[in-house]
Amino acid sequence: MCSVEKRDTKIAIVSVFVFYCFVIMIAPLLLCAQDVEKGLLFLRPFYSLNLSEGLNLFSVGQNMLFSTNLTQDLGVMLRLNDDNSLLALYEIKYTGPGIRRQEGRTFVDRYMNHIFFVEHQRNISSIVLRSKISYINELSRSGANEAWGYGLYDFNSFGLNERVELNISKFKISINGNLSYFTFPNYIDLLSELQQATTTQETLSGQQDNINFGGGIGILCGPWAASLSLNVRNYINQKVIDSSLLYSDAKQQDVLLTLLASYVLKTNILKFSPEIKLNVKNSNQNYVHYKYFGDVSPQFIEKYYDYIGADFLFPLTFIISNEKKISFIPEIDLKFYTARPPRDVNNNFLRDSKQYQHMYNLTLLYETKMNSITSCRLFYTYSLQTSNNKFEKYIPYNFFAHSLGMSFAFTY
């Protein structure tokens, strides 16, 4: 047995051992559901398995694509006493092609996520304090020769989140702060490799590692809700390209400001919940454009990644019965780049205008509950994207698509 197999075997044996220790130690605790009024533990498990299969028909590129989404949530809520409770959740999710595994030249990206979090909730009179720690592991395959665990965009994230909820008169106010650390163990900087191709320097990894922190405030008053949040992402190693076409000493920093407003109108037969979201992204990173390999006159574009976005969602649901619903969901997603010029079909920048992308989606959804744990959804979505960027050799910017799908959810 080679060393890789020995390592895999050890990892697997340790994992199974840890699993069985968890079962032996935690199971009696988990299964001890006793009365809260007597001041003892109360436990409620949560389980959800969601399987979705979709067919996407595009007007350009790979005309027909099947997609699969498989998600399982395992959770448990432990009520320690009247004021303290603990919530733990594990989610595993797969997103990728369906019906046939697409490999070779028809390869389609696929992702797998493992998400853990533990949240403690404490009630102090009319204030609710929620403290959460989380871990996210995302594995990706963006190429046919990438095995799981070796994806360029694989990342690990460790996060802390603190949230305070207050009830003041008829308003419910929430204030939250979060801190996350992202690592991309396999990411390499292609521009640096291109620039330093004649040296024997090791490929520069860790360029996407970053520390993300932010906070926000939300207000809920009856059917109205609004929130404002700010997230700052500081890259640990990634430097900013300046007008000399080389990396400067400044580290990359991205700032995202989000404003969200929504309203819910619900009657016995109707639910209408419009939502408006505004995003403003600001980054100090710039872009160097090599039109072709060996281009000796690359173009420098400042503030290439900055944009203003607006997302409008107007879902309308007709409640036919306790088990059946029909929804009609139009969505408009607009993105305007503040400094990025669009390209023509020959990959030349058109400096007299700025790039925009508009996406319009229209979804029809039918949902039915088949029994106490099973629900089924059938959906159809029409999508239309338009942009003034006409260079579509690798990524389409102007297209329309029809998506049909079915999903089953098994939930307790």
Added chain:
Amino acid sequence: MAGKIKKDVIGVCMSMSLLLFQASASAQKESSFFNTPIGMETLSLLSDIITSPMMFFRDLHIDTEDMTPTPANRYVTIKTNFSPALLPFIIGNVNVKAKILPEKYLTPQVDLSGNLSSILLLNILSTVIKDFSSSSLFYSIGSIFAKTVAYKTRLFFGGEYSSTDVYFKLPQPLTIAEGLPAIDTIAGRVYDFTLFSGIEFKRKEGKYLVAQLGYSLRYRKMFSKIMLSGVTELGICIYPESPIVFHPVFNMQVKF
């Protein structure tokens, strides 16, 4: 004597069909099937399977495995997979599950499960084709913990160790179709540690709906099973990362 004749007839039919397949491959240039979209898709599918045959056999092994809990009022369940294992791949298989601890107020139900399978088709071929050698053994052993959480609803989880071992060597390389690699020898062993969890809903007396998801620790491979279970069991197994994503499954079982 009659049994031996039957075995010989089956073996001759199998080898005839293999020869016919090779004959059709040699006439493939004139055949229009592989030039059609379905034919090209079939070629692509066969190519995927030939490139990674052990993962395909592992998927068939998972189809035969039983990772669901024994009904509360039963002690032993014996199950066999008719499709796709027995038909068309002629994989003889049996799964035995026994309740070790019944469910009580504080403790879950604990079951032990074991599976044993073998590709009988290879055994038959090796007796009728000269210089054809083969062996195959699939087995797994695991445990399942189940707990009632609501009326007619149980949650369960568990883990298992499994091994899928296949070897066969053809007397001469076989090319199924032009463009596919020639098959000469297939040999490999896949051993795996799998964790799984799911939900069981009792539709009627003796009839259940079971949905579960499993994750292979060694290969980072997910799979899901959705089954309607009674005297027979009908369902679907989903392998997102496999050449054939959906495997319709039909089992028969006896409960004591």
